Amino acid sequence: MIETIQWTDSGVVMIDQTRLPREEVYVTCTDHLEVAEAIRSMVIRGAPAIGVAAAMGIALGMQRADSVSQFDEICEAIRSTRPTAVNLFWAIQRMRSVFDELGGRELPEIRERLVSEAIQIRLEDIAINQCIGKNGAALIPDGKTVLTHCNAGALATAGYGTALGVIRAAIASGKKIDVFADETRPFLQGARLTIWELQHDRIPATLITDNMAGHFLHSGRIGCVVVGADRIAANGDVANKIGTYSVAVLAKENNVPFYVAAPISTLDLSLASRQQIPIEQRAAAEVTHFHGVAVAPEGTEVANPAFDVTPNRYVTAIITERGVARAPYSETLPKLIG
Ligand code: MRU
Numbered sequence: 001m002i003e004t005i006q007w008t009d010s011g012v013v014m015i016d017q018t019r020l021p022r023e024e025v026y027v028t029c030t031d032h033l034e035v036a037e038a039i040r041s042m043v044i045r046g047a048p049a050i051g052v053a054a055a056m057g058i059a060l061g062m063q064r065a066d067s068v069s070q071f072d073e074i075c076e077a078i079r080s081t082r083p084t085a086v087n088l089f090w091a092i093q094r095m096r097s098v099f100d101e102l103g104g105r106e107l108p109e110i111r112e113r114l115v116s117e118a119i120q121i122r123l124e125d126i127a128i129n130q131c132i133g134k135n136g137a138a139l140i141p142d143g144k145t146v147l148t149h150c151n152a153g154a155l156a157t158a159g160y161g162t163a164l165g166v167i168r169a170a171i172a173s174g175k176k177i178d179v180f181a182d183e184t185r186p187f188l189q190g191a192r193l194t195i196w197e198l199q200h201d202r203i204p205a206t207l208i209t210d211n212m213a214g215h216f217l218h219s220g221r222i223g224c225v226v227v228g229a230d231r232i233a234a235n236g237d238v239a240n241k242i243g244t245y246s247v248a249v250l251a252k253e254n255n256v257p258f259y260v261a262a263p264i265s266t267l268d269l270s271l272a273s274r275q276q277i278p279i280e281q282r283a284a285a286e287v288t289h290f291h292g293v294a295v296a297p298e299g300t301e302v303a304n305p306a307f308d309v310t311p312n313r314y315v316t317a318i319i320t321e322r323g324v325a326r327a328p329y330s331e332t333l334p335k336l337i338g
Helices: 032-040 047-064 068-079 086-101 107-137 163-172 189-200 210-219 244-253 329-337
Strands: 005-008 011-015 026-029 145-148 178-182 205-208 222-227 231-233 238-241 258-261 307-310 317-320 323-325
Touching: 005 047, 005 107, 011 032, 011 047, 026 032, 032 047, 032 068, 047 068, 047 086, 047 107, 068 086, 086 107, 107 163, 107 258, 107 317, 107 323, 145 163, 145 210, 163 189, 163 222, 163 258, 178 189, 178 210, 189 205, 205 210, 210 222, 210 244, 222 244, 238 244, 244 258, 244 307, 317 329, 323 329
Parallel strands: 145 178, 145 222, 178 205, 222 258, 258 317
Antiparallel strands: 005 011, 011 026, 231 238, 238 307, 317 323
């Protein structure tokens, strides 16, 4: 299995996703500020992986802290990294609940409990993804191609993946499928990470540029689309990597089912709909440059929203570890949460 993130005695070890696929390099973060920077710079990325990193960052911060009063400032450093993936805030809240329960206890006990909680979040995430895979496998048409966007795989989680977990589980159940991966401009998660990960597992994968998706969705070859999510509002609107919305519209136009695979921790039922989902804006250089080489004139005005929101009417189903939800999502999602 690909190890995305691990807790070790020397710190939080992550595979550096900015350097894949050219180099397989691991970085060790030795304090919470390094973890925060790893999240911000996308050394680690993908909503569930960001959640695990946040939890481990807080645990690490408290290992280095000399007073319990530093907890809030450590959480704040982690919180201010990336705004869209709700798993970040979910993980901070979960760590805070443990911290609050231990009110009045000595620092060594607090440290130990926070470390075990962060390790537990990582383990749970892998198990959750395997459940998502099992729940979604039946939806994947046999003998067809699955189109995916961005990377919602082992690299975007603690392991196994959400969208790629569904694909892995479908293959494990005996289905003969292959994968088309959108390259996912501008950060190229599809080209760099999804293809690397699928090759690692010997899953047949073909890389296409983002603007080829319509052509292949129209061709009849694609049996379904499966993507991950960064935040899902109460009505089933789905925030995911920029370009997901276009794929969803093209899928509907061509009668191809569009599935979203995500853990319950990606649901944000406190937000009624897409208008309230914060969208991260990233640096212009991600658009104007390609591996450090400028592809646009100097001084070019750039828009670089990292995510878009797919309205619920394009979403055929949402696959979670607790089951599969279909419209009307404002009724089915709360039932899944229970
Ligand atoms: O900017 P990124 O690479 O963190 O965006 C990742 C995505 O959009 C993923 O599809 C999403 O987080 C789900 S990962 C299981």
